[in-house]
Amino acid sequence: MMNNQFWLPEYPTFQPGWDLENFHATFFKCISWQVEETLDSINCPYHYVCDRTYPSNYPPSVDILVLLFTIASYLVTLVIVIMDMMNSRKESIFMCQSKRYFLPSGSISLPLIILVFSKGPQINTIFPLSCIGPSILQLVLISALNSDIEGDKDIKYVFFVASTVSGILHASLYLDSVILPYYTGFDALMGSVFSGQCASCVCRKEPLVVGGKLVRYRGWSMTTFFVVGVLCLRIVCKILRVNSGKVLYIKNLMEKSSWVLITVDCVYLIVNSPQERVMLRVAAFGGIFLLICLHVLKESYIQICTMACASEKLRWAATSLQTIKGDSVHETHT
Template sequence: MSYDQMLSPLFGAGRSAWRAAGDGDAVTRQILKCTRWQLEETTDFVTCPYHYYCDSSYPGDYSAAVGFLVAAFAAYCFLSTLAFTVLDLVRGSGSAPASGVRGIKRKYLLPSGPFLLPLVLLALAKGQRINAVFPLAQLGPALLLLLQASALAFRNEADGDVRYAVLEASTVSGVLHASLYLDAVVLPYYTGLEALRWSRFSGECASCLCRMEPLVVGGTAVQYRGLSKTALAIIFALCSRMVCRIYGEERLSAWTRSALEAVGWVFVAADAVYLVGWVAAEGGVFGVAAYSLVAGLVFLSVFGKVYRFLAWVETRQSQWKSSLCHSVV
């Protein structure tokens, strides 16, 4: 799929303003993949107060086979997270927390586990050149949401405190690096979209653009970022789990840990809703379907957490009433 076809839902009738300015797909790719924009001095302060050109090169896209592998991997991450979310909801809190499939522990089958997390990081680190089948510039946030939901929903399990600390620290590091890698992919893309939409070609070079306003890194149309309050909230929640496990509940109460996890879920759900709304407004059936599935998974996890919390409250109320009756008797 060419860049001209991939971006056709995003620009509509306004595409002719930039499409005719150069070699079409090649110019579009250069702008969307540009990582360094240079501002030149201009004497035309009326029609071209800001003149930019791309000062970086792009080595080219990976083959469609790589995109297919990433798409298959993302589909597996979604299905595995969905399966364990449903199992966790059906079995309830009484089941073994680290149960897996056919003797394989759950942590080895989840995207936030020690086996699949490096693959997620590898895909995001190389995401700028993955644009066929599963373009990470457009669908990378969905993969990060899967990782964040998996890290929040399923705790790492280990026999000793040292092993647990290593696993939890690796998950924290993985979430942080995944957020940074995703920003390295989507920020040039969002900046390029801003440049293509609200600029005109000056004709001095293939990527030379005239703008009436300064070009902002990441653009102004899309507010989503990988390294954001959502990533920080998840990191704080994972660190609180580590403190409670190693030092005990007296150092950090279970209520504080649960509150941090709840804040993380609120931010993840808000990001999921925002991305679904943004993709739906821009157009593109595949993107809407992908983000809708991830949003559904997030809300299913939230529903499971709320359901177990209400069940716990009901149990505590029953115990309190029973103890009160015994004390009266």
């Protein structure tokens, strides 16, 4: 096994003649790992060499633009979530319908996020999508769960939600095209030893699989399908005008499960991700956790208000019943 000191500027497996930048790019952006024949079936039963990598990175200016766009999308989501918590009853219908276009899952931002993910392997200098891409997808999923507009007409609502579903699935696939080579290279580094025949030649005790075995997060995952299922059930409830019953119960249960799965993914990625760009990763997932906490506070407030309203109705009903009984007793005596 390779030493964790590989992530430090100086590590024993790095040879002085190798270019550090190209060395990282070879492992983390490798598209195809070729298996070669080996004569040492005991110490090197599986010998791999990187056969093909993604093209070189875009200039840092592209990373800066993506970083600014991501920050703007997050701030928009944060502001809208806070507005929903504070002014959910006072907000106009126009504001409710217009704000969703600026969310990461809206018709303006989501196509741009898909474009960024499709070029993700080359956005890898200041703001590497191999590290931050999962948090961007989670931001999209959170905004999709939060952008349920009741004031829309059926056709407009169905078109908007269906386009969001399609965008989420495309974004998930493009994200996997970014992170799977990254995780494969991470496994090739941490689960192998260098054979010394070339810069990317490694010996392994077990076969190398796509995505590796060290990090199991995927964009195309159960979390994504649960969120997509919630959106599809919203369409069904909207078209059939379902206000109660099993369909609504299943939708609410899947929505709660989606929030749980997003939280689990955040915790897993913080604990198990490769130890590089740690501060950037902590900032990204810390922002996601803040949105999750705000949602929990919002749901708790709604539950408390609902329970208080139900308690007030029961108290009013009990008072009314006592008044009626008192009036009946008074009329009997008279």
